[in-house]
Amino acid sequence: MNRVLISILRKEFMHIWRDPQTLLIILVWPVVMLLLFSYAITMEMRGIPTALCDLSETPASRHLVECITSSGFFELVAEDVTPSAYEELFQRQAARCLIVIPADYSGDFINYQLTPVQLLIDAADPNAAKFIQNYLGSILWRVSSNQSNGTLLTFSLSPRFLYNPDLESTYFFVPGLIAVILLLISALLTSIAIVREKEMGTLEQVLVSPARGYQIIIGKVVPYIILGFIDGVIVLAVGVYWFDVPLRGELWQVLLAMLLYISTGLSFGLLISTVARSQQTAMMLALMATILPTIMLSGFIFPVESMPLLFQWVSKIVPATHFLDIIRGIMLKGVGLGLLWQQTLYLVLLTLFLLIVSIYKFKTVTE
Amino acid sequence: MSDPVPVTTLPPAVVVDRLTRNFGTFTAVDQVSFNVSPGEIFGFLGANGAGKTTTIRMLCGLLLPTSGNATVHGNDIYTQPNRIKACIGYMSQRFSLYEDLTVRENIQFYGGIYGLRRETIMQKTTELLQELDLVDKADQLTGALPLGWKQRLALSTSLLHDPPLLFLDEPTSGVDPQSRRRFWLLIHRLAAEGKTIFVTTHYMDEAEYCHRISIMAQGRLVELDTPSALRDKYDCDTMQEVFLRTVSGSPSL
Amino acid sequence: MLHHNNQQTGHRELPPTPAVGSAGSGAATSQPALLAEGVSRSWGDLPVLIDISLQVASGEIYGLVGPDGAGKTTLIRILVSLLLADSGRVLLHGHDTRLERQYVRRHVGYMPQRFSLYPDLTVEQNLRFFGDLYAVSREEQLERCNRLYRFSHLAEFRQRRAGHLSGGMKQKLALSCVLMHAPEVILLDEPTVGVDPVSRRELWDILHELRQEGTAILVSTPYMEEAEQCDRVGLINAGKFLAEDTPEQLVANLQVRILRLRTTDPWATWQRLLEAGLGLQVQLFGEGIHLTLAADENQVEVEARLRQAGISFQQLYPVKPGMEDLFLARLQQVEAVSSEVITDV
Secondary structure, eight states: OOHHHHHHHHHHHHHHHHOHHHHHHHHHHHHHHHHIIIIISOSOOOSEEEEEEESSOSHHHHHHHHHHHHTSSEEEEEOSOOTTTHHHHHHTTSOSEEEEEOTTOOOOTTTTOOOOOEEEEOTTSHHHHHHHHHHHHHHHHHHHHHHHTTOSOSOOOOOOOOSOTTOOHHHHHHHHHHHHHHHIIIIIIHHHHHHHHHHHTHHHHHHTSSOOHHHHHHHHHHHHHHHHHHHHHHHHHIIIIISOOOOOSOHHHHHHHHHHHHHHHHHHHHHHHHHOSSHHHHHHHHIIIIIHHHHHHSSSSSOGGGSOHHHHHHHHHSHHHHHHHHHHIIIIIOOOTTTTHHHHHHHHHHHHHHHHHHHHHOOSSBO | OOOOSOOOOSOOSEEEEEEEEEETTEEEEEEEEEEEOTTOEEEEEEOTTSSHHHHHHHHTTSBOOSEEEEEETTEETTTOHHHHHHHEEEEOSSOOSOTTSBHHHHHHHHHHHTTOOHHHHHHHHHHHHHHTTOGGGTTSBGGGSOHHHHHHHHHHHTTTTOOSEEEEESTTTTOOHHHHHHHHHHHHHHHHTTOEEEEEOSOHHHHTTSSEEEEEETTEEEEEEOHHHHHHHHTOSSHHHHHHHHHHTSOOO | OOOGGGGTTTTOSSSOOOOOSOSSSGGGGTSOSEEEEEEEEEETTEEEEEEEEEEEOTTOEEEEEOOTTSSHHHHHHHHTTSSOOSEEEEEETTEETTTOHHHHHHHEEEEOTTOOOOTTSBHHHHHHHHHHHTTOOHHHHHHHHHHHHHHHTOGGGTTSBGGGSOHHHHHHHHHHHHHTTOOSEEEEESTTTTOOHHHHHHHHHHHHHHHHTTOEEEEEOSOHHHHTTSSEEEEEETTEEEEEEOHHHHHHHHOOEEEEEEOSOHHHHHHHHHHHTOSOEEEEETTEEEEEEOTTOOHHHHHHHHHHTTOOOSEEEEEOOOHHHHHHHHHHHHHHHHHHHHHHO
């Protein structure tokens, strides 16, 4: 066995053990993130403060209002609001939308009288505005189809949500979080660990020994591969056992994909450490080069398809995009790595490329 | 006074020939040439920034020269840096120990990166701890040790692989007189065993402990001789005066 | 003007008379600039300082020497109120540092062991920054910068980034930064470590100049030739003062005579002296060896013993002991006592 490598490895593990604060953060932080994303940032709105202006005041209109409020999405905060007074409500942020039922509203859908119900939405938060529009639209659609018994519409859309029938946002977040956390651990921690030794001057002492560049690099990164892997498993376990995220594919394939992705992150981290001279620089570079694209451009939160074309291309370079394809595919759709060979191949090639560049740059002799 | 340099027929431990290193337009080391004999304690003096550390880094295979040649134990510094690294010990002015590891762990780590066998490391660790009188502190974090101990520990760890040549860059900086004497006692014992010692220092009394002294100023080697010959040459009583004479002629950089 | 020769003799006159009026507040003349009384401090169960008292007058350089880990840095940090003592008090011009920390901050300059300059700022920007930190007015900053440049010879490097200065210049700049707010008391923790002899002398020239102007200076150093330049020196070991006096008096109190032995190969001779066990304290000093004589021994007798042991030498002559002799002798005494205690048990 390679004695030099083993002693570098052992020393690196000691550094990790000697710093229990950081270790604790590394192990607890992913779980906290997961809980935050799952409970705090759910992608639905309830009890939207709503103002109402019912100009019709008929049983039909009251039925409509009843349907709207009983859905739970809307909560009436003001009634009989004059169309001229709504602006003040919006400015005070007392209401987010105003529903205006016209005077000629009859609820008579059978005779096909088009009666426009007006909806004014505070679109300062465009995402929320879209939610409100969709909620009200679907309520109105249900009310009208109930009354008309469906006879009026020539077709009806009956969506079936596959792979995530309840549209649980955790299904979506858990794979995404695994991507973020693995990258953070592997890229950020490795680059900092190497640059710290540069700053301390101990790296020089190691460089002056016959230890080879590859031994130093492997010795420094393997502990973080393990640490990252443990973190990934923690998030996966919490996701599957606590949030009931399905794991339809093979577990070993998920783990393999995670290992591959960690290696990609590590090679990023190595490259950063060959460039950065201080820990701060390493940290900023790691955040900018890995974390931000992962969150913004990989489809973790914002669907790739809704991005401008340029960013869609960029997202094709971001490794997290491909990792998300792989892990969502395996976990939610139950497909195997065989079907996802393109994404897998991309990650392998990217990792090799980054590794070669950084080993080339990590010279034991300064020019 | 007779020349105290060990007389030897062995080839020189270090041969430096017109070694030069530029950083951009700045010439840190300028056409420096000298030889160091095996078993010699070679003192390397100079003002801060005179080019001492740069020279040492080149000889240790950490930095490539801009021009000139040098061999360390017959190994070329351009083409055989790995063979050089195997036959030198290096201790720098900055702490080379991991402060968050214990004394024992530091020794074992440095033994490990020089590829020593496990049993050898165990045996050497026990020996070293006894020699340094650190047995009862073996499992303390190195960061908590007084400076003088750290310095001797660092020296010992750089000796684990029994290198014939030692580079010491300001090894006693900030160490009190008593600890410095203990440290030099170790150095002289090593030299007596036949090891070559290449040492820089700002303590001029330590310069007297060297067999030969070289003085660098602004990247150039301005003096190279035995302490007594230098004192005679400048007609000074102490090395401190010799140093001030040779260096203060030029503005310190 | 700086006088290079003053490090040899100029300041060696006997006990410091507190400087007159020049140092700031009028009250200062009657009391020491810095006064510590019965300061103790432990780290956990480990006592680091035990009942330390000292005073530094205006216009005095007080040297703090001792082996590594003796408690020097802890003491200095307590004196500048960065660390609280477990007991005892520190007065600065009569102001209790524990109660009036703002006063202390304004009137004290402190240079820690690893003084951090901003490497990406230029020499001048560093100085200006420290001036701003202490709310020194712009005009005054300019004046002080120029004065400090005169001291430190850094004027031609004023536009150079601090990170590109050599070790010696960095220390001079660090000292200058500490002096930007014209403190009346300055405390320097090993300011000359890692600094070459030339820059070290320049740094001490600055200290002597400040002393002339009435600044109270406390400085710790591992260099004994620097300790000899102080007005008074405290030798501290294991958290206690072993001795405190003027360098001359300290050495005189030692009551030993030192013989210097010159030989071609001091190391071999030294080894042989140790092996011969002549009952003498022998210490290597540069190219010579110092033999410490007990009260009842004389040179003739020692010479005879050396010849008997077959130790050749070129010269043997008495020298005046210096601070380094004192340091080694006092610590050896302590060690002898403690090893006796151990063997008794």
